[in-house]
Amino acid sequence: xxxxxxxxxxFVAPQFYCFPWKPxxxxxxxxxxxxALKHFLVNHMTASNLALHFxxxxxxxxxxxxxxxxxxxxxxxxxxxxxxxxxxxxVWVGYLVLNSTSAPLWAQLASTWCLGAAVVAAPIIVPHGxxxxxxxxGMFLSTLALCFLGGFxxxxxxxxxxxxxxFLVAIHGGxxxxxxYIDGALLQAHLFHVNLVFGVVMFILSMVKNPLLPxxxxxxxxxxALATLTGQSWLFFxxxxxxxxxxxxFSHLLASEIPTLIALQKESPADKIRYEYAHVVFFPNLxxxxxxIYRLAAGKSQKSV
Numbered sequence: 599x600x601x602x603x604x605x606x607x608x609f610v611a612p613q614f615y616c617f618p619w620k621p622x623x624x625x626x627x628x629x630x631x632x633x634a635l636k637h638f639l640v641n642h643m644t645a646s647n648l649a650l651h652f653x654x655x656x657x658x659x660x661x662x663x664x665x666x667x668x669x670x671x672x673x674x675x676x677x678x679x680x681x682x683x684x685x686x687x688x689v690w691v692g693y694l695v696l697n698s699t700s701a702p703l704w705a706q707l708a709s710t711w712c713l714g715a716a717v718v719a720a721p722i723i724v725p726h727g728x729x730x731x732x733x734x735x736g737m738f739l740s741t742l743a744l745c746f747l748g749g750f751x752x753x754x755x756x757x758x759x760x761x762x763x764x765f766l767v768a769i770h771g772g773x774x775x776x777x778x779y780i781d782g783a784l785l786q787a788h789l790f791h792v793n794l795v796f797g798v799v800m801f802i803l804s805m806v807k808n809p810l811l812p813x814x815x816x817x818x819x820x821x822x823a824l825a826t827l828t829g830q831s832w833l834f835f836x837x838x839x840x841x842x843x844x845x846x847x848f849s850h851l852l853a854s855e856i857p858t859l860i861a862l863q864k865e866s867p868a869d870k871i872r873y874e875y876a877h878v879v880f881f882p883n884l885x886x887x888x889x890x891i892y893r894l895a896a897g898k899s900q901k902s903v
Contacts (some may be wrong), residue, residue, distance in 0.1 A: 601867045602805060608871070609804035609813045612839020613859065614846075614878050615662040618685040621693035621879050628875035631698045631883070637858050637873055638884045639891065644753040646745040647853035648889050653738045654846045655885045659716040660723060660730060661838035663687075667720040668832045680721075687717045690879075698883045705886035712882060727834050728773075731841070735766055738845055742852070758851045766848075773826050782827030789828060796824060796833075808863045814843045 604627060611617075642648055663683055670680035691710050698706060723730050742759060745751070785792050799820075803812045821837030824830070850857045862873045877884070 601871055604871045604875075605809065605867075606801065606804040608874060608878070609809040610801055612658075612661070612817065612836065612843065613810070613813075613874075614658040614842060614881055615665065615839045616686055616690050616879065617666075618682065618689050620875075621689050624875045624879040625693065625697075627872060628879065629872045630876065631700060631880050633873065634876040634880040634884060635700070635887060637862065637877060638888055641850065641855040641858055641861060642884075642888045643892065643895075644750070644853045644855065645892060645896075646742075646750045646753045647849050647855055648885070648892055649741050649745060650738065650849035650852070651846065651885050652889070653734065653741050654842055654849060655712065655882060656737070657734050657842040657845060658839060659712055659882070660719065660734070661835050661842060663716040663720040664724050664727065664730075665832060665835035665839070667724050668835060672832065683717055683720065687713055694880065694883055698880060698887075701883045701887045702890050705883055705890055708886045709882035724831065724835075727831065727838070731838065732770060735770060739763055739766065754852050755854055758848075762848050762851065773822060776823065776826050780827060782829070785824065785828050789830070792824060792828065793830075793833070796820065810843075810859050810863070814840045814847075818844055 604623070607623070642651065663686075666683040666686055667680055670677070670682050674681050691713055694709060695706065742754075742763065745754060746759075800813065800817065803809055803816055806812060817840035818837050821833055821840065825833035825837055847857050858877050859874060862870050862877070865873060
């Protein structure tokens, strides 16, 4: 029962989003940075996948702290600094610094800087969520194009790149035109019930045996559709975290590598939840550490030639 509760606590919201309690849960029941790095390196060993995951990290962090900022404005309107945002930043950075000592110093500094930048930028980005979404999709596709042009085409699935890119463009076009074809007035008149049903289904999906794919699909497509039709900022940034997971899955598909959270599904329930928590909590440092390990491996390979 405890394992199921922990699983639900991870998958009922965007898996890679952090909240003040998440690093503390990993400290209590999760696993170490060394174990998380071991799992990360299995399926993050191509330059293209690592480059695209850097973009995914930006997507996750901006969406994460924009959501926290919206919640701060909603629940703590009289407190300027944003208790949820600042406490998440402090706890997360502190946990990473204390528990990722094997990561290169530059990687730790880079991830800390990214978290800090997300906190500072969030109040500016929140009123322009859709523009941010388009800009980061453009960044993702531009990075993909640079991987092709930069000599990494052999690492990429060309068909997946073509159809995946068209899908990203089409889905964002769909969000733009959705309000023109569906009137959201009825939903807006019943926001409490709409949000309640959305949350209940989200909770149910978080408790199935392998909740990753159903929660990501439902959280992004249904969540974003409801956010677009009802104009709820919190729901937009909530669903945006699942879009980050979609981009991460796309990155793995392009590189013919298996997403870590999917690879971990073969583990026993108790081990799986430990590994999953460690993977998402340490993700900022893992992304930069993975780049460093690839750089060193590529350098050794060139010297041997």
